[in-house]
Amino acid sequence: MHLAGGTVDGLRVAVVNWRDPWHPAAGGAERYAWELARRLAARGARVRYVTCRAPRRGGDGRRGERGRKRVDGVRFARMGGRFTVYPLVLAWMAARLRPFDVVIDCQNGIPFFTPLALPRRVPVFCVVHHVHDAQFGLYFPAWLARLGRFLEGPVSRWVYRRHAFVVVSPSTLRAVRDRLGWDGPTYVVPNGAVTPAPTQVDGLPERGDPELVCVTRLVPHKRTRRLLDLAEGLVARYPGMRVNIVGDGPERAALAAEVASRGLGDTVTLHGYVSEDVKTALVARADLHLSASQGEGWGLSVIEAAAHGVPTVAYDVDGLRDAVRDGVTGWLAAPDEPLTDTVERALKELDDPLRREQVADACRQWASAFDWERTTDRMARLLTAAVHRGTAATKDKRALVVDLGDGSLQVVEGPVRDLLLGGDTAVQVLRTATPLERLLGHPLPEPEDGSP
Template sequence: MKLLIVNHRDPFHPKAGGAERDLLETFSRLVKKGVDVYWLSEDVGRGPGEVSGIHLIRRGNPLTLHFRSLLEATKFDLVFDSVAHAVPFLSNLVNRCTVAKIHHVHQQVLRYELPPHLAVPVAWAERLSRFYKRVIVPSRSTGEEAVRTLKVRPERITVIPEGIDHSSYTPGEKSDEPFILWLHRMKRYKNPLHAIEVFRLAKGRGLRGVKLVVAGGGDLESQVREEAKRVEGVEVLGRVGEERKRELLRRAWLFMSTSFIEGWGLSVLEANASGTPAVGYRVGSLGEIIVEGVNGYTVPYGDLNKMADLLVNLFNDQRRLRAMWSSAYLESLKYDWEKTAEMYHEFIERLECIK
């Protein structure tokens, strides 16, 4: 069976992120199960032609890829359209055996990231996802949002949670100097400035001897660096490599998420697998992933005061915080890429449309 993934970026794209990680981890394991996997993405003029047994095809740019994908999709037995950047590829128009992977629903995020004259047509285009007969989502909340805002029929949706590489993300010795870690892409919907403001509020309420480390690259990095200068105890690292990322996750005492939306909270699970509990907004999948008092805590979206109080309470009760280091790791064991890949394999084997 020849399977095609259509996604704007491949793992070697300079802006590759969580969606690319998910696809690589899942489909490289399907290769080992005998599936012949190809990956179509934009041509940015870099990277080898294969990764982990997946054949990489590079064509066009962010716009023309949508047309080129229709030509490529006709050559395969099964196509997975990765709707990672809102506008679906609609390979189902030319290949009846097409599955859409909706990583998260972008409708509300678009107003954060795009000017109105672009946000409106892109939001309209995303609603074309309703025409896929088969849709995979990583969480119940993403499925519910797809039904509510994209009008995808619920019987067409399959929930397959994403996993964790437990060989890469492991618990380790914590930093002697306690620190809270915020590690995400610095995009508006990730709200990096919220993290700095929460930390400022917590310091004003008695948080002492704790740093906030902010890591990640993106559009807001310069603004974040300027804001950090106004709050003592904030360190901005910018973009970090994978090895440094894993070290930070292990050494941190607590992880913070301030995203507006989380189709799947991979960063939270990576922190948990590293023995680090998380605090975050109760949005999207985080309400499913975070078990209160076990691997973290959640607060209502935008409630900076409540999150600040939570930080103060946790660091004033370090016995409770330290106990969560082990319980967060144990909770993360529910998720594993091998389990995810097996669920995908079972899903594929049930498809009646494959030639």
């Protein structure tokens, strides 16, 4: 078995996710699941994407699920709605005569609990983007929020006890330990990034001074109203400032009404759902990208903005503190403070052309560390090693830096590490990987002065 490449040819893989990438409410979790699914299929895996049904067309005119059952080599199985998809997926899996070789079970607040419907020998990786305990109360009545927290915590700990979690960032790794009480094996496989080249898009206004952008879903935990507070606080100092909010969601109508009532119509534009070309153009021309979210698993929009040399101002909260390197690729504000002071400080720094270029270069370099093909490499290695060993679990929670015997160094964890160390005496363990090395998936040079 060639672990360095994670050969998945012929492997039967189920990717189970709440929504498909064409769902009107699709977000980062759907992007992650789909990028993995289609790339695994391109490498020869037999991939099923199992998900719920969605409207043919959302309220914003976005097309919902595709009619085709196969896209880019991935076969789709769609069933049920927002809540009924969970029992229907379990029934569908239990009824299959030929089970999958391995399952990627994506948790969007509540996982699918697929181990209950699978033979014990089938490895399961439960993908957790971020812990939802604090968010259930924003969307559901108290009794349903309590049920959500019970399913996300104690029930998940029991159902996946013989399997493993995959998380997308150091923040989520800490959160599943501290807030969910998960003490089982957990591996880090981050998001990748795709950077479309900026294009000239007709209809956009001439660039103002300054220009800010936020790419987000308009839902409660993204706290988009704080961007209106920001605009209100800075418009007197920067009369030509523009704040472009890109994305849609259930809060759009209320936000539009508030923009009008505050008299911010000339400053704040709610673009709604736009094409990739328009989104890319709005991000690439901005001075700053913004996030007011109360917490993320990572910050995919942060990395995609950084790929264009655009830094981000966000709160120092889970996920965003990993995606934004404070003072290097952006600026982090204290969670209980308005963004106004931090944005104003960032704009003052960026007034210096040398500082602006320094930040832009750092952003592009940081974004280049994340790529969907490398993400797929890491997941593929975990999948193939788990199938070979017959389990996704491990007794050793560490990620290690190892010498593969030919002088090349690699960060390995979970079944990949166990398989390497158990079968090749030439492999030498050098040290435990740092959190940053674990995120990036490769060793970093150690400082000559011995400092961390």
